[in-house]
Amino acid sequence: MIQKERTLSIIKPDAVSKGIIGAIISRFESSGLLIVSAKMLQLTTDQVLEFYNEHKNKFFFKDLMEFMISGPIFVQILEGNYAIRRNREIMGNTDPMKALAGTIRFDYGESCTKNVIHGSDSESSAKYEIAYFFDI
Ligand code: CDP
Ligand code: MG
Numbered sequence: 001m002i003q004k005e006r007t008l009s010i011i012k013p014d015a016v017s018k019g020i021i022g023a024i025i026s027r028f029e030s031s032g033l034l035i036v037s038a039k040m041l042q043l044t045t046d047q048v049l050e051f052y053n054e055h056k057n058k059f060f061f062k063d064l065m066e067f068m069i070s071g072p073i074f075v076q077i078l079e080g081n082y083a084i085r086r087n088r089e090i091m092g093n094t095d096p097m098k099a100l101a102g103t104i105r106f107d108y109g110e111s112c113t114k115n116v117i118h119g120s121d122s123e124s125s126a127k128y129e130i131a132y133f134f135d136i
Pocket of ligand 2 (some may be wrong): 121
């Protein structure tokens with residue numbers, strides 16, 4: 001079965017400051033996910049509130065906010081067969097301690113908050129999140 005999808009990926013500030021954008025992108029490309037658009041930017045507090053709105057009342061939101069505005073991020077649209085699910089597999093569990101060996105979060109994540117990467121979790125979130133950052 002082939003189901004070509006697009007998903008949104010964000011390389012978070014911890015990974016950008018460690019200089020591992022290239023290492024992460026290599027994993028996407030070697031897993032059959034193509035980068036079809038990309039840009040670097042720094043989020044404002046308003047943008048974090050909007051983008052992570054579902055989490056605004058969670059206990060970790062303050063840490064998440066502080067982290068996400070702390071430096072530049074690298075945002076990409078990834079495309080490939082079942083890209084949404086495939087990307088989540090490559091990323092690994094939210095908590096790097098629970099992530100499978102060989103996943104990005106297992107290899108590079110420091111904590112539940114500083115976990116290197118974001119990926120859309122459903123078709124509807126992919127659509128919303130791509131439109132949030134890109135005009136395509
Ligand atoms: O990113 P993912 O979809 O795997 O996890 P989420 O549950 O949607 O949480 C969004 C982000 O909030 C995570 O990627 C973490 O950066 C942060 N978070 C946190 O700081 N502490 C937690 N206990 C859970 C999430
Ligand atoms: Mg999520």
